[in-house]
Amino acid sequence: MNVLIIGSGGREHAFAWKIAQSSLCDNLYIATGNAGTAQVGTNVAIKPTDFERLGQFCMDSDIDLVLVGNEEPLVKGIVDYFKNDNSLKNIKIIGANKQGAQLEGSKDFAKNFMVKNNIPTAKSETFTKESIQKAKEYAETLSLPVVLKADGLAAGKGVVIAHTKEETNKTLDEMLLDEKFGEASSKVVIEEFLDGIEVSIFVLTDGKDYVLLPEAKDYKQIGEGNTGLNTGGMGAVSPVPFVTEQFIKDAEENIVKPTLQGLQNENIDYCGFIFIGLMVVKEKAFVLEYNVRMGDPETEVVLPRIESDFLALLDATAKKELGQHSIKVSKKAATTIMLVSGGYPEAYQTGKLIKGHGNLPENVIAFHAGTKEDDSQTYTNGGRVIALTALADTAPEALAASNHAADLVNFEGKYYRKDIGKDLF
Secondary structure (H helix, E strand, O other): OEEEEEEOOHHHHHHHHHHOOOOOOOEEEEEEOOOOHHHOOEEOOOOOOOHHHHHHHHHHOOOOEEEEOOHHHHHOOHHHHHHOOOOOOOOEEEOOOOOOOHHHHOHHHHHHHHHHOOOOEOOEEEEEHHHHHHHHHHHHHOOOOEEEEEOOOOOOOOEEEEOOHHHHHHHHHHHHHOOOOHHHHOEEEEEEOOOOEEEEEEEEEOOOOEEEEEEEEEOOEEEOOOEEEEOOOOEEEEOOOOOOHHHHHHHHHHHHHHHHHHHHHOOOOOOEEEEEEEEEEOOEEEEEEEEOOOOOOOHHHHHHHEOOOHHHHHHHHHOOOHHHOOOOEOOOEEEEEEEEOOOOOOOOOOOOEOEOOOOOOOOEEEEEOOEEEEOOEEEEOOOEEEEEEEEEOOHHHHHHHHHHHHHHOEOOOOEOOOOOOOOOO
């Protein structure tokens, strides 16, 4: 099987690493990829949103299956583009169509979907710049802190937890009036703050059947102790100790199944991943957000724990045969620590030489995120640079290995959180 993965981050390197191990995989391509994906497949210099060139590449290279890694091409309709083109419609593609991708592409759509389908979530309302005064008045009816979410895609940075009235009003002005996130913040969802502990569950569905992948907990904020600005993710742990069999059973009944039924009720033919971010408050799970793809860096701890042939699962999903498959998960723990460029998630420099990533302990995998190769040397090429994933019998052992690896890999301006997972163990 010839496979094309679309994307260039740590998630896509993890996908490529896993798929390359499958006996079903003949040729593996990644568009655009990074220095890490080049080690397990062939990088293709086509942007994930250049649907015409991607389609032509698929025809030229006899691609059998396309896996869309990141959210932007899904929200912009890459699945619809393939399905509506006679030359491409028979290529299997894993990803939500444009309508289904609104679960991530619009926070307002997602909140309305949850309410309609009785899926537990925080109470909220949505506002535009024309209703900014009402937005400020509504925010005052909620207890502090309040959560402000840009409606559209904002690279994981469009959520602000405001702790004062002044911060709330300033953030609303920045999002709605100053267009801080452009079109993404033309609408803002104001949501009550849920005080609990976060965990994410991951669903792979062919539209009627599904399998649950291993759960994970990620760490969004840049600073230790969960302080500072939101990022795309600074680290992750799987499994999560408080996630019991009963917790998963309850989440399936109250969240996963109603979500899939809701999609069917809307006649949305959904074939791909659903990432469900949960907040657990007094043992009850509430949905914080949906993503229509796997998380990053969660993928970097979820995939190493999957012992099944991942490409076989994807193939069954595309063929609507997922009900005939199950998933085998390792009892080992996986942890990852993300090395980032100094200054991230604000301004940062790229082009810094990376050393030490080729000399890691046997149980550590370096998943490249923002990297590029030049003359056999690897350089930084993004805010999040490398995720260092360790697999061990226990999470504390894995965390020790990830932290040791984080110390071994070096580049100018390197920063990482040293407290990943410490709240759990």
